[in-house]
Amino acid sequence: MAAGCTTIYLDGSFITMKRRPGDFDACWDTSGVDLHLLDPVLLDFSNARAAQKSRYGGDFFPAQATELSAGLTFLEFFQIDKDSGDAKGIIAIDLRDILRD
């Protein structure tokens, strides 16, 4: 939030029917974010995001910021049910609401 991020989207086993979810996948909206103020770990994707998993317990992916004509975005990827190929929901968290409380 300090870096200007307003929204994150949550996916991963926390929003499935597993009794003991193990991890989460998050997508963060890059609009208006000063990347220099971010924890560098959030920009380190090496080794299947090992550093992020270790510090935060999940993976963080930059959400679509630029309008590209083709290709899959992470936001789209998160909304595909990997089992059926159907569309599925994820959770959007407005960080500004958290700041207000």
Next chain:
Amino acid sequence: MIKNERQYRITRAVTKGFETRLRELDVHVAAEEPLLRKAQTDAVTSQLEELSGQLEEYEALTSGEITSWHFSTLDELSDALIRARIASGLSQRDLAGQLGLKEQQIQRYEATDYEAASLARVLEIADTLGLRIEGSASVNKGKRVAEKQFTRMSS
């Protein structure tokens, strides 16, 4: 982990989507935001590596290239059962049929890492799949010593 043909097809399609995105990032993202471009490129590359690992594992299991695998904790037993099913060429429906269960039951087991399956069920499935499991177990010596000391202190 890819567990059946449908997931395999979906993973292949998603991989193509990300590969296209990677090419687009190369061409389109503004040069004045190098940190953002690098983050997006690294993120997609990292995801592609993970997906291709999953594809390769599934291909190796279905082709019979892999017939044994290691796991270090009981948590991973579920993966071993799923791999055994794939390697044996059985669909979730086939396995369910052999056990007298509904296909949905096997799907549920596999989707939740077998967390609701009884030990008896797990052993039955392993047996049906001809899965041989060997392993070792040990206790944490340090833990026992600490408990003994506590008992002494409190009596």
